[in-house]
Amino acid sequence: MEFKDYYQVLGVEKTATTEEIKKAYRKLARQYHPDVSKESEAEQRMQEINEAKAVLTDPEKRLAYDQLGERYRSGQDFQPPPDWDAGFEFSGGGFEEADLGEFSDFFANLFGRGGRAGRGSRGYQMRGEDRHAKIVIDLEDAYHGATRAITLQVPRVDAQGRVLSREHTLNVRIPKGVKAGQHIRLAGQGGLGMGGGPAGDLFLEIHFTPDPRYRVEGRDVHQRVPVTPWEAALGASIETPTPLGVVKVKVPAGSQSGRQLRLKGRGIPGPEPGDLYVELEVVLPPADTDRARELYETMARELAFDPRRRRGG
Incomplete structure (x- = not known):
C-alpha cells in the first residue's frame, strides 16, 4: 500500500483553507467526472479526488492526517503505525464498510470503522455528539489502576477557514483491570448540546504502550x-x-x-x-x-x- 498525499491530489498547499480546498475540488470534479471526461483514468482520478476532499474538508480527519503526513511522502510504502491516531478526538460513528464505496485501501485503513479516525460527524442533535479518542497507557496501570493527565488534540477552524489544533487535558481515572480495546466513558465530556441540550460523552479506547518485555x-x-x-x-x-x-x-x-x-x-x-x-x-x-x-x-x-x-x- 502506498501513502497518498491528498494535498498533491487536489493541487493545493498544506496551508490551504477549507474554501480553497472545496474550490480546487469543484474544478477537478468538472474535469475528471466520468460523466463528462473522456480520459481513460478519469474514474480512478475521481476516486482520489473524492478521497482527498473527504479528508481535507473534515477538520478532525485533516488534523490527524497532517500529523501522520509529516513522516511520509506520496507513493512511499505505507502501513499505518500502531496507534498513529492516539490522542485525537473524533466525533460520530465512523464509516461503515458500505459507505467506503470505491475508496482505496489507504483510505479504508485510516478512516474505516476499524480506525478511530474514521469517526465522522452524523449531524447535529439536541444532545451533544459523543466523541471518541484512543489513549495509550502503561500495562502496569491496568494492574494497579491510576489517575493520569491525558492531553488530546482537538481541531478548530479559524475565521480564515484554516484548521488549527488546541489541546484538551483531562485527569482520567484508569480503572484496575482495564483491557486493551476497552472504553472508558467520561460523561458530559463530549460535544456541546444545542438549545440547552446536554453534552455528549467522551469515550476513551485503551491501548497499551508497546513494551518488548x-x-x-x-x-x-x-x-x-x-x-x-x-x-x-x-x-x-x-x-x-x-x-x-x-x-x-x-x-x-x-x-x-x-x-x-x-x-x-x-x-x-x-x-x-x-x-x-x-x-x-x-x-x-x-x-x-x-x-x-x-x-x-x-x-x-x-x-x-x-x-x-x-x-x-
Missing part, C-alpha cells in the same frame, strides 16, 4: 525471562520483575529456552483474572576471559553433548 492477549500476559544455563539445567528459584511487582518463579530442572511457566491469576486483574506466562530464555555467559574459555573447554570434553544428534541415534 510483554505480549498481551486479552487478560493473559506473556513475559520472557532470562535464566543462566545452570539455573535451567539444575533447577532454581529466581526472582523476576513483572507488571504486578517482583515475583518468585521456580525453574524446573532440565528446562530449555522457550519453556513456559504459568502463574495462575497473575495476569490482568478482573472478575476472571488472566494468567502470567513466563517464557524461559537460556542466556550463555560470554567466553571473554581465559578462565571462562577454560570452563567451556572442560564442558566440551567432559559432557560430550551434541544437540544436533538425535536422541537414541
Whole structure:
C-alpha cells in the first residue's frame, strides 16, 4: 500500500483553507467526472479526488492526517503505525464498510470503522455528539489502576477557514483491570448540546504502550525471562520483575529456552483474572576471559553433548 498525499491530489498547499480546498475540488470534479471526461483514468482520478476532499474538508480527519503526513511522502510504502491516531478526538460513528464505496485501501485503513479516525460527524442533535479518542497507557496501570493527565488534540477552524489544533487535558481515572480495546466513558465530556441540550460523552479506547518485555492477549500476559544455563539445567528459584511487582518463579530442572511457566491469576486483574506466562530464555555467559574459555573447554570434553544428534541415534 502506498501513502497518498491528498494535498498533491487536489493541487493545493498544506496551508490551504477549507474554501480553497472545496474550490480546487469543484474544478477537478468538472474535469475528471466520468460523466463528462473522456480520459481513460478519469474514474480512478475521481476516486482520489473524492478521497482527498473527504479528508481535507473534515477538520478532525485533516488534523490527524497532517500529523501522520509529516513522516511520509506520496507513493512511499505505507502501513499505518500502531496507534498513529492516539490522542485525537473524533466525533460520530465512523464509516461503515458500505459507505467506503470505491475508496482505496489507504483510505479504508485510516478512516474505516476499524480506525478511530474514521469517526465522522452524523449531524447535529439536541444532545451533544459523543466523541471518541484512543489513549495509550502503561500495562502496569491496568494492574494497579491510576489517575493520569491525558492531553488530546482537538481541531478548530479559524475565521480564515484554516484548521488549527488546541489541546484538551483531562485527569482520567484508569480503572484496575482495564483491557486493551476497552472504553472508558467520561460523561458530559463530549460535544456541546444545542438549545440547552446536554453534552455528549467522551469515550476513551485503551491501548497499551508497546513494551518488548510483554505480549498481551486479552487478560493473559506473556513475559520472557532470562535464566543462566545452570539455573535451567539444575533447577532454581529466581526472582523476576513483572507488571504486578517482583515475583518468585521456580525453574524446573532440565528446562530449555522457550519453556513456559504459568502463574495462575497473575495476569490482568478482573472478575476472571488472566494468567502470567513466563517464557524461559537460556542466556550463555560470554567466553571473554581465559578462565571462562577454560570452563567451556572442560564442558566440551567432559559432557560430550551434541544437540544436533538425535536422541537414541
